[in-house]
Amino acid sequence: MDETDRKIIELLAEDSRRALADIGAVVGLAPSSVNERIRRLTASGAIRRFTVDTDPxxxxxxxxVYLWLALREDADEAAFRRFAASHRRVLECHHVTGAWSYLVKLRVGAVTEIESVLAELKAGRFLGRSETVIVLSSAVAGPHVPAPGV
Structure with a gap:
């Protein structure tokens, strides 16, 4: 992957519907060359999907909402991962180091929905303990393409 590929990814992250000609004008390539690079980046897995940025x-x-979760010692971790992957309110679920087992990111309409998710985790015999963090505002929010290097 070279700097041109990185710039194409950055432009697509800003607007995945951006015209190939527009991208080509920025990176100095013909639209057909941009299309070929996008195809190659997708085939290699560097670009996993094209998506829509919605207003929650x-x-x-x-x-x-972020949930710090520690699973019960007898929890079926594979079943928990399936639960998280299929839950309509779970945006992300990360296995983490430290005192917690997982960090789960949710989008909800009201506090009662947080309680519902926690109740589902308890009913599934996954939840050992948890800590809930509600985001007040976001100083920086994705999508991001990290800069290469340090």
Missing amino acids: AALGLPML
Whole structure:
């Protein structure tokens, strides 16, 4: 991957519907060359998908919530991962180091939905303990393409 590929990815992260001619004008390539690079980046897995950036508040999901979770010692971890992957409110689920087992990112419409998710975790016999963090505002929010290097 070279700097041109990185710039193409950055431009697509800003707007995945951006015209190939527009991208080509920025990076100095013909639209057909940009298309070939995008095809190659997708085939290699560098670009995993094209998506839509929505306004959560407009969708009735204004609350961003993080759950720190420690699983029960007898929890079926594979079943927990399936639960998280299929839950309609879970945006991300990360296995982490430290005192917690997982960090789960949720989008909800109200505090009662947080309680519902916690109740589902308890009913599935996954939850040992948890800590809930409700986001008040976001100083920086994705999508991001990290700069290469240090």
